[in-house]
Amino acid sequence: METVVEFDGVSKKYSKLSVLEDINLSVRQDDFMVIYGLPSSGKTVLLRLLMGLEDPDTGDIILRGENVRHMPPKIRNIGYVPQDFALIPHKTIFENIAYPLRLMKKSTLEIKPVVERAASMLSIEELLDKLPTQLSGGQKQRVAVARGIVKETQIYLFDDPLAGLDFKLREKLIDDLRRLQEDLAACFIYATSDPIESLTLAAHIAVLHEKTISEIGDPQSIYLNPHHLSTIDILGFPRANLLEGHVFRKASEVWCRAYFLEFPIVTDLGVSTFENPMDVTLAVRPESILKAFDRDKKCWTADIYLREDLGAEEIIYLNIQDSSLTMVNPSSQNGHYDVGDQINICIDPASIFVFEKNTGARIGRGVNNSNA
């Protein structure tokens, strides 16, 4: 599939404040690319650069094979759904959806079928004659999406369109958006700060962290095998456990030590790099912290600080020695834990990822040393 959007070494500053640095990103024609980052990580700026509402300081943006440097926003032909979906209050839903086409001076004859098609894709046909004030929050959001897709284009940008909606509504709209992208077979670039939304919608995720893209990949690969600390830290719910430690050479092996943990690692870098101990950050996902069984040799006793019941699963917040850990138990049916109870846990070192403390680059991952 053809690449339709490309960022090539793009940086952006506002006076002296750097917002984006050396962004490299290429998006295919039928891609669902999620730009994922914490709030105020620069996601909106990235979309605005592509729209032409901001100019990059350095680097190039290539749109459908053409450098956009001298291309005004008007002719970039990109559909856009902003986060703040302000509808025009005195115009009907039909006219609200038709607005981008009216700006292009299209005739009502041309506009009508396009608006009706967009409305039917979002199941809001029966709302076309109403005014925005007569709609619920979710309906308004759907109108905003419909307005974003009326332009005849193959590139659509979404700036965190579900932020602030209540979560049952999000559940429904996530399904709708996913289906919409399949129906349109278009390129969606979608910014969000919700990890589950990202993992559910994306064909690819670009993690935006400290002004640049720290990792790109399909959701499953980067979730299960992260190569940058920021990915495992923020991409997932609940967030991963991070522990400070260090790695050191021990005969022909490299070992890692942090708090109560000590285990050998397979390095991505080779053994000779570790002549001197190195400060590292360990990351372990909440689902990798397990309830210990009697047969588990190495386990620890932790105090339960809080147990949250999500229905299908439980999140247990633990205090263990001088640190705290979050664990997820996928079955909360039999959970009778409460604040103040104790639990025995174990961690398979193979589920622990080790990153260089300063750069966040991955050094390696643990090895199960049950024979050691």
Added chain:
Amino acid sequence: MPEIRIENLTKKFKDVTAVDDLTFSFPEGKVTCLLGPSGCGKTTLLRMIAGLETPTSGSIYFGAIDLTQLAPRKRNIGMVFQYPVVYRGISVYQNIELPLLRRKIPGNERKQRIEEALELLNLKDQASRDSSQLDNVSRQKVSVARAISYRPDIILFDEPMTNIDANSKVQFSHFFKELSKKLNQVIVYVTHDQTEAMTLADQIALMEDGRMVQCNEPRVLYNEPEEIFGGWFLGNPGMNFIDGRCEQKDGKNLLISSFFRSPLSILTNGFGRQVTIGIRPENIKVSETVFNNAVVANVKRKSITVGGQFLYVIEVDDVEVKAKISAPSRELMDAKSLWIEFPVEHIVLFDENQKRVPADLTYVRK
């Protein structure tokens, strides 16, 4: 401490009925969460108990006392709002002292109660701090300390964690659980967040369109929703609903669906013809090989969800359901189609009025 009882309580705003003929008891010594989507009437109900809204009709009792016409300040109710009510420029200690001074509680008694509230909320170290220096959680804790210091009969919480960040929510929830165990009185807690309700409540009162859908312990509400609404509202994602058909054959009542390999016998009589079959995503059994009563389903897509589990969207005869699978095997990950079964103990049946009907199902062996 007595309970709060509401009888035929109704509140109308112009042509909108926010609370519709509600009769209900809030038991003493328990945390009752009012849960529901925005606009369900939960906040209006809370505000009527507090005296901040006047009911259109109906009554509110505290034990034998009729509160309905009583002014808010005579109700002896403590309330914690979304935004912490804390006076800046005075210390935490003075903040807690204010409502006690207003109630003319004498010096020694006052001091003792403030100490008690500080102790309960783990605020002792911060007692002399200027309250404008506090973070959001501490400010909300001070609001709670003020609300409990004058020993109200009832404590009301109106979405107190709305303005608290994710990390601090854990801290607030922890202290709320400890506090609610120590205070043996009526606590009513309004939230739209199901996790909060499931975590903090002794019982959840689920509301929709001004009426009470169901009130039960959290796990009962989750596992045995009385209506389709409850099955849908709780859970992330909520329950799957598919159509089923009831038939009679050889004097047996049978339930038929393309998701069952063989019909299910229903031991209970009196169904309508069409029913809705409900099952939670985590309760669907899956395997890459055939087993028991499984049918073949196509995998349409899968994605990673809470705690690294996989959410599979699977399809039988053009009907989609979602299945939540933790730690799927390599074979299951690669499968384009798989075998699924609805275990009978996890199936919930609803009639045409969306109400649950007793099921008592078994697979009929072929």
